Amino acid sequence: MAEVGKTAHASKRQSKMRFLLEIFVTFFKVGAFTFGGGLAMLPLFEKEVIENKGWIQRQDILDIYAISQSLPGVIAVNSSTFIGYRLAGIPGAVAAIIGVTAPSLIVIVIIASFFSKFRENFYAAKALHGIRAAVTALIFLAAYRIGKGSLKSLGGVIVAAVAFGLTLFTDIHVIYIILAGGLGGILVSNIGRRGVGQ
Numbered sequence: 001m002a003e004v005g006k007t008a009h010a011s012k013r014q015s016k017m018r019f020l021l022e023i024f025v026t027f028f029k030v031g032a033f034t035f036g037g038g039l040a041m042l043p044l045f046e047k048e049v050i051e052n053k054g055w056i057q058r059q060d061i062l063d064i065y066a067i068s069q070s071l072p073g074v075i076a077v078n079s080s081t082f083i084g085y086r087l088a089g090i091p092g093a094v095a096a097i098i099g100v101t102a103p104s105l106i107v108i109v110i111i112a113s114f115f116s117k118f119r120e121n122f123y124a125a126k127a128l129h130g131i132r133a134a135v136t137a138l139i140f141l142a143a144y145r146i147g148k149g150s151l152k153s154l155g156g157v158i159v160a161a162v163a164f165g166l167t168l169f170t171d172i173h174v175i176y177i178i179l180a181g182g183l184g185g186i187l188v189s190n191i192g193r194r195g196v197g198q
Contacts, residue, residue, distance in 0.1 A: 016088070020095045023087060026053060027080050027099030034076075040135045041076045041100075042142035045083075055087055065146060070178050076100055159184040 026048050034041040042065065049055045056064070068078035077097060084096025151157050163181050166172050 016091075020088060020091055023084055023092055023095040024099040027084070027096045028102055030080075031076075031100040032103035034138075040138040040142070041079075043138055043145070045076075045079060046145065049083055056083060062146060070182070156185075 030041055030044045030048055034044050046058070046061060050058055050061060064079055064082050065075070068075045068082060071078050077100060080096040080100040081093045084092040084094070086092075088095070147160070151160055159181055162184070163177050166177050166180075167174065
C-alpha cells in the first residue's frame with residue numbers, strides 16, 4: 001500500500017513538473033518571438049494562452065492587462081506573473097517570469113558583447129528599422145483588441161477618450177491618469193446602477 005502511495009505521489013509530482021515546464025516553454029516562446037516590449041507581446045499572449053492552450057478566457061485577459069498596466073513594473077512580466085500564478089501558484093508564476101524574460105536576457109548579453117560592431121553593421125541597422133515598423137503594427141493590434149473588448153459602453157468610451165486626451169495634450173503622469181480612469185470607471189458604474197434602480 002505504501003508503494004502505491006509513493007508511486008501516485010511521484011506520478012503527481014512528475015505531472016506538476018511537466019506542467020511547469022509547459023508554462024516555461026510557452027512564455028519563453030512569447031518572449032523569444034516578440035520585439036518591442038510589453039504591449040507588442042499582448043497579441044502573442046492571446047494566441048498562446050487563449051487560442052493554443054485555453055488556459056485563460058478572452059474576457060479574463062483584458063482584466064489581467066488592466067491590472068498589470070496599473071501596477072509598477074513591465075506589463076509583460078506582470079501579466080506573465082498573474083497568469084502563471086493562476087495556473088500553478090507561486091511555482092507557475094516563477095516559471096512564467098523566467099520563461100518570458102530569459103530570451104531578452106540571453107539576447108541582450110550577446111548584443112552587449114558585440115554592441116559596437118552590431119550597431120555599425122548595415123544589415124543589422126536595416127533589420128532594426130523593419131522590426132520597429134512591425135512592432136508598431138503589433139501595438140496597434142493590441143490597442144484594437146483591448147479597445148474592442150473594453151469599450152462596450154458610452155461611459156467606457158468617455159473615460160478612454162478623456163484619458164487619451166490627457167496623455168496626448170498634457171504633462172500629467174500616466175499613473176495619475178490610470179488611477180483617475182479607475183475612479184472614473186467606478187463613478188460611471190455607480191451612476192449606471194442608480195439609473196437602473198430608479
